[in-house]
Amino acid sequence: MEKVVLAFSGGLDTSVCIKLLEEKYNMEVITACVDVGQPREEIERPASVAVDLGNYKHHTLDAQREFAEDYIFKAIKANALYEGYPLSTALARPLIAMKIVELAKKEGATTIAHGCTGKGNDQFRFEAIIRSMSDCDVIAPIRDLNLTRTEEVEYAKSCDIPLPSDKMYSIxxxxxxxxxxxxxxxxxxxxxxxxxxxxxxxxxxxxxxxxxxxxxxxxxxxxxxxxxxxxxxxxxxxxxxxxxxxxxxxxxxxxxxxxxxxxxxxxxxxxxxxxxxxxxxxxxxxxxxxxxxxxxxxxxxxxxxxxxxxxxxxxxxxxxxxxxxxxxxxxxxxxxxxxxxxxxxxxxxSPFSLYQQDVVSFEDKALDQREMTGMVKNYAMQAAFYNKICKKD
Missing domain, CATH: 3.90.1260.10 (Argininosuccinate synthetase, chain A, domain 2)
Known part of the structure; x- marks a missing residue:
């Protein structure tokens, strides 16, 4: 039986994926959660769920410091904002994917799986890294089987998969x-x-x-x-x-x-x-x-x-x-x-400040204002020619 490493959060999607990977794909499932600063309960839950669902082999991979130093700090230096907001989920996905790839190699797994749907961004973020950094096949059961959320819930009940808490939102x-x-x-x-x-x-x-x-x-x-x-x-x-x-x-x-x-x-x-x-x-x-x-x-x-x-x-x-x-x-x-x-x-x-208070001050005479006359006179020359030549009555 081939091994598959499942990126596992312990939520509905990935919990359903465990059973689907066994039932539909006939694979030995290994679960993994990458810690990039989630709340402690979000790190502990996947390990607990993996045990409850069938005592699956589970790994918790600590990547917090690497995330901060090698990803967040790069984003800060680049002032990284997408459509006006700082990127958080998107920034963590490549690191998570790379950690899963490393684990798959250690475990001798031929396949990596994730719980993404076919409507979101994470399928691209995960699979771009997985396919670039490994020879592993990729399985996305929710997407590949075209499941709705209602169908997932029904399948979970049929397999006695405990449903996650009744949170209103996906977080x-x-x-x-x-x-x-x-x-x-x-x-x-x-x-x-x-x-x-x-x-x-x-x-x-x-x-x-x-x-x-x-x-x-x-x-x-x-x-x-x-x-x-x-x-x-x-x-x-x-x-x-x-x-x-x-x-x-x-x-x-x-x-x-x-x-x-x-x-x-x-x-x-x-x-x-x-x-x-x-x-x-x-x-x-x-x-x-x-x-x-x-x-x-x-x-x-x-x-x-x-x-x-x-x-x-x-x-x-x-x-x-x-x-x-x-x-x-x-x-x-x-x-x-x-x-x-x-x-x-x-x-x-800053010791490297280009702001020179003594020069910009209205009281300073080091910069001779009279020397600006020629510069100002010839400023916007092409715009002046345009208005004189092209806007004649």
């Missing part, structure tokens, strides 16, 4: 963010109820007093909060806590999926918004105008590569080289004011 959570979808949220006119949120306070429930936070960066990544040095995991978690307390990081968006469908998605990314906002503010004082302009193109391209499941594309590696070179000067401290769902940069300083 994916990791160190960098929380994604909420499904149920009443599929109606784009329904306001998300407060029980959909977990990481962020509403603006009415957030503290009455604002908080001023200082964040220090080195080579484009955060290293301390209010003067306290922190490792990547502690710093990101603390930023999630602080920004979430002040109601920062809620996103309600109609998102464009890879296959062309539009979907209503709710996100909580408090720490990501806080860090990326501070990072960009520091770039504004340390990078040149042309670097900042070019950086906008990098951000757009980098974010689309992540969203589209192309983390392993050589272009992403090429962009990392450019970004890392630019980020050598993104060093310094940013001061942020957080209050009632709003976040405002109120200070920034």
């Amino acid at each position: 994916d959570e990791n160190l960098w963010g929380r994604a909420i979808e499904g149920d009443i949220l599929e109606d784009p006119m329904v306001e998300p109820p407060e029980d959909a949120f977990s990481w962020t306070k509403s603006s009415t429930d957030s503290p009455e007093e604002p908080q001023i936070l200082e964040m220090e960066f080195e080579n484009g990544v955060p290293i301390s909060l209010d003067g306290e040095k922190m490792g990547p995991l502690d710093l990101i978690n603390k930023c999630n806590e602080i920004a979430g307390l002040h109601g920062i990081g809620r996103v309600d968006i109609i998102e464009d999926r890879i296959i062309g469908l539009k979907s209503r998605e709710i996100y909580e990314t408090p720490g990501a918004f806080l860090i990326i906002t501070a990072h960009h503010a520091l770039e504004q004082i340390t990078l040149t105008r042309s670097e900042l302009k070019f950086g906008e193109n990098i951000t757009s391209t980098y974010s689309e590569l992540i969203y589209n499941g192309l983390w392993h594309d050589p272009l992403r590696e090429d962009l990392d080289h450019i970004i890392d070179h630019m980020q050598r000067r993104v060093r310094g401290t940013v001061k942020i004011r957080l209050h009632k769902g709003s976040m405002r940069i109120v200070g920034r300083k």
